[in-house]
Amino acid sequence: MRRILLVALLALVSATSAGAQEWQYEDQGVPIAYFDNGAAQFQFACRGGDLTMGFWVRAPHSQVAGAKSLNIAITPDPAKGASPSALAGASFAQDMPLIHSDGTSMIVRGPVARSWARIAQGATTTIRVAYIRKQGRVEVFDSNDFGAKGSSAAIRKVLDRCG
Secondary structure (H helix, E strand, C coil): CHHHHHHHHHHHHHHHHHHCCCCEEEECCCEEEEEECCCEEEEEEEECCEEEEEEEECCCCHHHHCCCEEEEEEEECCCCCCCCCCCCCCEEEEEEECEECCCEEEEEECHHHHHHHHHHHHCCCEEEEEEEEEECEEEEEEEEEEECCCHHHHHHHHHHHHC
């Protein structure tokens, strides 16, 4: 009976730690801090000595998949219950080219990447990233929420290498 309880307890602990989502850090030649929510990945990396921010969506909206360029927005700690299209408190990277490869991604370097790294580090619960198109009205596509847990420490490690 003790053995069954021990196995059950170990399974519960393993499931709990695997289910706890937080930012990850890897340094296998390219230091990278990332959060993957299954539908999308948001990351900061040190590529060629430059800080790079990336947002990649696995199954993008058809409007995104067909676009040559879009805006991108980051919203730290959006209001509880706020619609994914709510942009209060958002910062924007304007009209960036999209890179299509088995999904859709956007790569931002330089001052915008550094600014967004600081924004992501300052979030306490949630970091929302979305593609934005402004054509008379604002349209929001592929809005994704990423947990903020561990973002400050993981991103700091990347910034220490190439911030």
